[in-house]
Amino acid sequence: MLPLYIVEPELWRQPDAAARHWKFVSECLQDLDQSLGKLGQPLVVRVGEVVDLLDEINRSQVINALWSHEETGNAWTFARDKAVGVWARERGIDWHEIPQHGVQRRLGSRNGWAMAWDRQMAEAIVDPPLALPPIAGVATQVLPSARDLGLSDDGCVNRQSGGRHAGIDLLDSFLAGRGQNYRREMSNPLSGATGCSRLSPHLAWGTVSMRETAQATWSRLRDLKGIDTPDAKAMRASLVSFSGRLHWHCHFMQKLENAPSIEFRELHPALRGLRPAVADPALLQAWASGQTGFPFLDACMRSLAATGWLNFRMRAMVMSYASYNLWLPWRETGLHLARQFTDYEPGIHWPQTQMQSGTTGINTIRIYSVVKQGHDQDPTGAFVRRWVPELAHVPDRCLQEPWTWDGARRTVGRSYPEPIVDLKASTAAAKDKIYGARRGDAFHAAADVIQDKHGSRKSQIPMTGQRKKSATIKRARLAKANTDQLDFDL
Numbered sequence: 276m277l278p279l280y281i282v283e284p285e286l287w288r289q290p291d292a293a294a295r296h297w298k299f300v301s302e303c304l305q306d307l308d309q310s311l312g313k314l315g316q317p318l319v320v321r322v323g324e325v326v327d328l329l330d331e332i333n334r335s336q337v338i339n340a341l342w343s344h345e346e347t348g349n350a351w352t353f354a355r356d357k358a359v360g361v362w363a364r365e366r367g368i369d370w371h372e373i374p375q376h377g378v379q380r381r382l383g384s385r386n387g388w389a390m391a392w393d394r395q396m397a398e399a400i401v402d403p404p405l406a407l408p409p410i411a412g413v414a415t416q417v418l419p420s421a422r423d424l425g426l427s428d429d430g431c432v433n434r435q436s437g438g439r440h441a442g443i444d445l446l447d448s449f450l451a452g453r454g455q456n457y458r459r460e461m462s463n464p465l466s467g468a469t470g471c472s473r474l475s476p477h478l479a480w481g482t483v484s485m486r487e488t489a490q491a492t493w494s495r496l497r498d499l500k501g502i503d504t505p506d507a508k509a510m511r512a513s514l515v516s517f518s519g520r521l522h523w524h525c526h527f528m529q530k531l532e533n534a535p536s537i538e539f540r541e542l543h544p545a546l547r548g549l550r551p552a553v554a555d556p557a558l559l560q561a562w563a564s565g566q567t568g569f570p571f572l573d574a575c576m577r578s579l580a581a582t583g584w585l586n587f588r589m590r591a592m593v594m595s596y597a598s599y600n601l602w603l604p605w606r607e608t609g610l611h612l613a614r615q616f617t618d619y620e621p622g623i624h625w626p627q628t629q630m631q632s633g634t635t636g637i638n639t640i641r642i643y644s645v646v647k648q649g650h651d652q653d654p655t656g657a658f659v660r661r662w663v664p665e666l667a668h669v670p671d672r673c674l675q676e677p678w679t680w681d682g683a684r685r686t687v688g689r690s691y692p693e694p695i696v697d698l699k700a701s702t703a704a705a706k707d708k709i710y711g712a713r714r715g716d717a718f719h720a721a722a723d724v725i726q727d728k729h730g731s732r733k734s735q736i737p738m739t740g741q742r743k744k745s746a747t748i749k750r751a752r753l754a755k756a757n758t759d760q761l762d763f764d765l
C-alpha cells in the first residue's frame with residue numbers, strides 16, 4: 276500500500292481556490308505524513324497531473340488497485356475523476372472510491388435518504404493498519420508553498436489550523452462541554468466562534484470523518500440520557516440540534532452530486548437571467564472588502580477575511596445582501612466567499628449560495644436586514660467595534676446606523692463610507708423581481724420537479740396532481756420544510 280497525495284497545480288488555479296485552503300491542506304498533509312511515518316511508510320507527495328503521475332508510477336511499480344475517497348467536488352474535480360476512471364479501466368486496474376459521508380452516488384430517488392444516512396453513519400469504523408511495509412523506489416517531493424502554486428497571500432491571519440489532531444481536539448472539546456450552549460450561541464458572531472463546533476474545515480478536507488463525528492455525538496447523547504441536571508439537558512438539546520446539522524451537510528452535498536450544474540446555473544429555469552451576467556465592480560469590491568456603509572455587514576466581511584470563518588446565519592446574511600440588496604450575480608459573489616471560507620465545500624457552498632439568492636424555486640425567500648441583524652446579534656456593538664474601528668467613537672444607540680448620529684458628518688462619508696444602497700428600497704425592488712418570477716402554473720410545475728429531485732422529505736407532502744385543493748397551504752409548508760434551519764425573524 277503506497278499512501279500517495281498528488282498536488283494538482285491546475286486544481287489550485289481554479290477560480291474557487293485560495294491560499295488559505297492550500298495552507299490548511301498542507302498542514303493536514305504534514306500531520307498525515309508523521310502518522311504514516313510511524314507506521315513505516317511516510318506519505319508520498321507528487322506534484323503534477325494525476326493521470327500522468329499514475330502512469331509514471333505504474334511503469335515502475337505496477338499498480339494493482341487504486342483506493343481513494345469518493346469526492347463530490349467542483350466541475351474540475353469531476354472531469355479529473357472521469358479521466359482517472361478512463362485511465363484505470365483501460366489498464367484493467369480496479370478503482371475503489373470509498374464514500375466519505377452520507378452522499379449517495381447515482382441516487383435514484385430521495386425517498387428514504389435520511390434513513391440511509393443513519394444506517395451508513397452507524398456502520399463500524401475501520402481501524403487504521405498497525406503497520407505499512409515501506410515500498411522502495413518511489414520518489415517523493417517537497418510540498419509546494421501557496422506562492423509556488425500561484426496563490427497570493429489572502430491575509431487570513433487567524434485561520435484555523437489543519438491536521439487530524441487539531442480536528443479531533445475540536446470534536447472532543449465540543450462534546451465535552453464547549454457545545455453546551457450551542458443553540459443559544461451559534462448565531463451570534465462572537466459567541467458562535469467558540470459555541471459552534473468549528474469542525475467544518477476538517478469535515479471538508481477529510482481530517483475528521485462524518486461517521487466518527489456522528490458516532491461520537493450519539494455516544495455522548497447516550498451518556499447524557501436520564502441525567503436530569505440543567506447542564507445535561509442543555510447539552511442534550513444542543514447535541515440533537517448539532518446532529519441535525521450533520522445531516523444537512525450531506526443533504527446539501529447530495530444536491531450537487533445529483534446536479535453538478537448547480538455550481539454554475541440557477542436551479543429553477545424561471546429564475547435564470549434575472550440578475551446581470553457580470554457584477555458591477557464597485558459594488559462587488561465594496562461588499563467583498565467590507566466597505567458598504569452598513570457596519571454589521573462590513574464587520575462580518577472583514578472578520579471573514581481575517582479568520583476564514585463565519586457562522587451560518589452571517590453567511591446567509593452576507594449572501595442575501597449581495598444577491599438582493601446589491602442584486603449582484605451569485606456566481607461571482609459565491610466565488611469570493613468560496614475563496615474566503617477555509618471550509619469551502621462545493622457541495623454545501625453552491626446549493627446554499629443559490630438558496631440564499633432565491634434561485635432554487637423551492638425555498639422561502641429570505642431577505643435579511645443587515646441593520647436588524649446587527650441590533651439582534653450584536654446588541655453591545657462589540658463585534659462591530661472590533662472589526663470596524665473607524666466607528667469606535669460612535670455611540671451604541673447609533674452604531675448599527677451611524678448615519679443617524681448627530682455627529683455623523685465627522686465620520687460617515689469620510690473615514691467610513693455612506694450606505695451604498697437604500698436598504699428599504701433595494702429590498703422592495705428585489706422582492707418585486709423575485710416574486711414576479713415565481714408566479715404561474717409553469718413556475719410551480721417546475722418547482723415540483725425540483726422538489727422531487729432535491730427537496731427534503733420531512734414535509735411528507737404529496738407532489739403535483741394531488742395538491743390542487745389546498746395548494747397554497749401545502750406550498751407554504753413545503754417551503755418551510757426546506758428552510759427548517761432558518762426559523763428566526765429576519
Ligand SMILES: Cc1cc2nc3c(=O)[nH]c(=O)nc-3n(C[C@H](O)[C@H](O)[C@H](O)COP(=O)(O)OP(=O)(O)OC[C@H]3O[C@@H](n4cnc5c(N)ncnc54)[C@H](O)[C@@H]3O)c2cc1C
Nearest residue numbers: 471472473474475520523524586587590591619620624627
Ligand atoms: C452561503 C453559504 C455558504 C456556505 N458554504 C459552506 C461551505 O463551503 N462549507 C461548509 O462546511 N459549510 C458551508 N455553509 C454552511 C454553514 O454555514 C457552515 O457549515 C458552518 O457555519 C460551519 O461552522 P461549524 O463547523 O462550527 O458548524 P456547526 O454549527 O458546528 O455544524 C456542524 C457541521 O454541520 C454542517 N452544517 C452546519 N450547518 C450547515 C448548513 N446550514 N448546511 C450544510 N451543512 C451544515 C457542517 O459540516 C458543520 O461543520 C454555508 C452556508 C451558507 C449560508
